[in-house]
């Protein structure tokens with residue numbers, strides 16, 4: 001696991017990417033998928049952003065969604081299969097996670113996923129205004145120590161970036177089993193004028209929404225006795 005050293009001189013606006021990019025050595029077939037399948041499915045954010053993001057997919061997707069930090073890809077693969085006319089963008093810098101989603105795409109012949117193997121903040125900056133109907137952030141890296149809170153994905157500037165790319169009525173969905181990060185996210189979103197928290201009663205955030213696919217980190221939290229919160233925010 002590699003981690004960039006934090007730079008005390010770096011301003012909040014110049015967020016560094018923190019996290020692992022590579023773990024276990026890839027098996028031969030996984031390496032082949034990274035070398036031969038990933039290039040066909042990868043978004044190239046060095047080219048100008050498309051005028052119509054739905055045309056990232058062929059045929060053009062009816063709707064576009066993004067999952068940030070999909071890990072093993074269980075949730076992303078399930079959603080893509082459940083909503084075949086929706087285009088899904090999966091963002092994950094961890095190469096072993098990328099290999100896992102590629103294996104699922106190959107095995108189930110999933111045609112409506114595109115991938116970005118980097119920092120979701122860079123991908124958000126590239127996407128056109130009002131192009132997505134939903135963004136999922138499921139069990140993000142919690143960065144529990146106070147001095148690392150600035151590394152959490154949810155920050156005022158990433159909230160503003162998500163507001164820009166979400167359509168009015170679109171949703172940001174956040175799942176987390178670390179109480180402090182849930183409170184952090186609620187307080188950051190509460191001061192964001194573009195978002196409205198959708199919970200009306202406790203069950204709205206204590207229980208997963210209908211059709212939710214549990215992830216590896218969700219199962220780990222449950223095994224270790226931590227209850228996750230399922231937060232939904234609507235883009236005004």
Ligand SMILES: C[S@@+](CC[C@H](N)C(=O)[O-])C[C@H]1O[C@@H](n2cnc3c(N)ncnc32)[C@H](O)[C@@H]1O
Nearest residue numbers: 019069070071094119120138139141215216217
């Ligand atoms: C705790 S894991 C959770 C994985 C998966 N969502 C799950 O629930 O099992 C967090 C994931 O977010 C990814 N990640 C961290 N920072 C990210 C960023 N800036 N952009 C995209 N993904 C990121 C990490 O590589 C890691 O795979």
